[in-house]
Amino acid sequence: MASVKLSHVFKRFDTKTAVNDISFELGEHEFLVLVGPSGCGKTTTLRMLAGLEQISSGDVYFGSQRMNDIRPRDRKIAMVFQDYAVFPHLTVYENIAYGLRSRHAPSQVIKERVPKAAKTFRIDHLLQRKPRQLSGGERQRVALSRAMVSDANLYLYDEPLANLDAQLRYQAREDIMALHKEKQAPSVYVTHDQSEAMALGDRIAVMHDGKIEQLASGQDLYENPASLFVAYFIGTPTINFFDVEIAVEEGELVALCPAFRVQLPGEMKSRLEVYIGKKVKMGIRPEDIHVPRLAPFTVTEHNQIQGVVNVIEPSSTGCSVYLSTMEDSAQDFVTTLRTRMPVSYIGREVPLAINLLKAHFFDLETERSVLHQ
Ligand SMILES: Nc1ncnc2c1ncn2[C@@H]1O[C@H](COP(=O)(O)OP(=O)(O)O)[C@@H](O)[C@H]1O
Numbered sequence: 001m002a003s004v005k006l007s008h009v010f011k012r013f014d015t016k017t018a019v020n021d022i023s024f025e026l027g028e029h030e031f032l033v034l035v036g037p038s039g040c041g042k043t044t045t046l047r048m049l050a051g052l053e054q055i056s057s058g059d060v061y062f063g064s065q066r067m068n069d070i071r072p073r074d075r076k077i078a079m080v081f082q083d084y085a086v087f088p089h090l091t092v093y094e095n096i097a098y099g100l101r102s103r104h105a106p107s108q109v110i111k112e113r114v115p116k117a118a119k120t121f122r123i124d125h126l127l128q129r130k131p132r133q134l135s136g137g138e139r140q141r142v143a144l145s146r147a148m149v150s151d152a153n154l155y156l157y158d159e160p161l162a163n164l165d166a167q168l169r170y171q172a173r174e175d176i177m178a179l180h181k182e183k184q185a186p187s188v189y190v191t192h193d194q195s196e197a198m199a200l201g202d203r204i205a206v207m208h209d210g211k212i213e214q215l216a217s218g219q220d221l222y223e224n225p226a227s228l229f230v231a232y233f234i235g236t237p238t239i240n241f242f243d244v245e246i247a248v249e250e251g252e253l254v255a256l257c258p259a260f261r262v263q264l265p266g267e268m269k270s271r272l273e274v275y276i277g278k279k280v281k282m283g284i285r286p287e288d289i290h291v292p293r294l295a296p297f298t299v300t301e302h303n304q305i306q307g308v309v310n311v312i313e314p315s316s317t318g319c320s321v322y323l324s325t326m327e328d329s330a331q332d333f334v335t336t337l338r339t340r341m342p343v344s345y346i347g348r349e350v351p352l353a354i355n356l357l358k359a360h361f362f363d364l365e366t367e368r369s370v371l372h373q
């Protein structure tokens, strides 16, 4: 049985539908990430799970128990917020112990657990300090320690790392994973940062406008995005989109646009046939466009594109190259190369090849993927 289940959950604030028919199930030890842009309904979903927000319609279950009308404090939930929600007048020790004390835990339990949690998160030398004497990263570890000492059935995180700078964020991700490993309890983690979602989640639910667009592993979201939005939202640099027309020329399926004419793999024919003579959005990941000489895929005369180099951005594995297509109304696109490109290429015209086996196509009306349905 799923440990947590949401079934057709809605949340309406006056005229605004913040959460619009969300359903998902959480495995017993699962770490699920909700990711999406600001305002898409992530916090509202989490608050309904916590019981802090009344559900407009739909049901939430923990195990077989319907939770809709159960008070927050009877849900056995630990929640870590973006602003850490630490009490300024209490010491670090008392902040960590707060939940245990309010549930009248035996003092022996408090004495054991608080120092242990503080040690795990490397704040055991700060136990007598007040929060104002701590850095943001340390305050955040106080909040994580408080979650660690609890015996929650469900762990909820609402952008807990958003206020940390990049270096601390990597460390804190590891801390959160350590906490999850120790607790082995189901967890829902909210972030607007897709790279953080990819780094943390067993599965990731991509939210948009109050709905879940797709719920899958990070790899699946990246390789088989179900919608234009998911394709766009997941991955850095962002996927390239081209408006192409699907046609048949000399018996071959082709995609045409002012910048290129490419021949599509035969296996796509059955899915794309209904689009012949019509326009679709073609999506190509940056690594699926490459300089022909070093391309990790087959280059033919039928998968070429020309571009003018605008910017070259070195990375640990090679570089990202930002280009424009050659026609009058030039379009920008980006490639990631497994090699460095000398800066002397800036302003020059370069031939590139597209790995069409990895091309994505989206219906212009529904914005759903044509190939992965
Ligand atoms: N208490 C509220 N009253 C009215 N509208 C709200 C309230 N809480 C959230 N909203 C609206 O619901 C939408 C989703 O908000 P939220 O769940 O906070 O998004 P996220 O956490 O993904 O940024 C937003 O448009 C927000 O303005």
Ligand SMILES: [Mg+2]
Pocket: 042, 043, 044
């Ligand atoms: Mg939020």
